[in-house]
Amino acid sequence: MHLLLTNDDGIEAPGIRALWQELSQIARITVVAPDSEKSASSQAITVHHPIWVDKHCIDNQNICAWRVGGTPTDCVKVALEALMVDDQPDIVVSGINQGSNMGTDVLYSGTVSAAIEGALHGLPAVAMSLDSWQPIDFGPAARVARKIVETMINRSLPPNTLLNVNVPALPEKQLKGIAITKLGVRNYENTFERRQDPRGRTYYWMSGSVSETENDSDSDIVAVRNGKISVTPVHFDLTNYRIMNLLETWEL
Numbered sequence: 001m002h003l004l005l006t007n008d009d010g011i012e013a014p015g016i017r018a019l020w021q022e023l024s025q026i027a028r029i030t031v032v033a034p035d036s037e038k039s040a041s042s043q044a045i046t047v048h049h050p051i052w053v054d055k056h057c058i059d060n061q062n063i064c065a066w067r068v069g070g071t072p073t074d075c076v077k078v079a080l081e082a083l084m085v086d087d088q089p090d091i092v093v094s095g096i097n098q099g100s101n102m103g104t105d106v107l108y109s110g111t112v113s114a115a116i117e118g119a120l121h122g123l124p125a126v127a128m129s130l131d132s133w134q135p136i137d138f139g140p141a142a143r144v145a146r147k148i149v150e151t152m153i154n155r156s157l158p159p160n161t162l163l164n165v166n167v168p169a170l171p172e173k174q175l176k177g178i179a180i181t182k183l184g185v186r187n188y189e190n191t192f193e194r195r196q197d198p199r200g201r202t203y204y205w206m207s208g209s210v211s212e213t214e215n216d217s218d219s220d221i222v223a224v225r226n227g228k229i230s231v232t233p234v235h236f237d238l239t240n241y242r243i244m245n246l247l248e249t250w251e252l
Contacts, residue, residue: 008110
């Protein structure tokens, strides 16, 4: 089995190291990841300047990787269409992200977007996230990833579908199993601090916090809140089929 690992936290992030350490026990690994943090880059691609690529060893751990001066989506595109043309992976694994990617977060997430790009290329793909913004042990989430990858290799997903996995930040013995979930709704209360740079130009610094929203019991947000690992099948046909007939009555 051959796996492509990528992320949006950058090539030196602890989450991708944990993935490599666990998954290299069961598969051959190719790492292609951004040269720095590219969180919240969504499905952005680089089209107006070069995408720099070089070899890089992660933390002297003999993890030979490709370091990419671009977005997570760039990484997967470059990997599958340039670096690995003659040696395609069986599965694309993105993460482990430091911080969850649940509900409407998936629209912004670079972690999820990298997995989407893998699925767009017709490959099974999984996005892994850990529900903590603080330094924490990624080992339990990496072992969850291994279990999912070992299952995926013998199964098949529908086209244009990936698995979005969020692991609670709990000791392994306190995890309450896996729940198959739907995307919930997550809102943010954003603030924009107005500042000026040394040349007098105005800019804004955005920050914010999660605003608690009521979610259904089968959502990823509720599952993780209850100590369960959420596994959400995500597809990217954004068509709202239910209102197509309604639009026909508009006589546009």
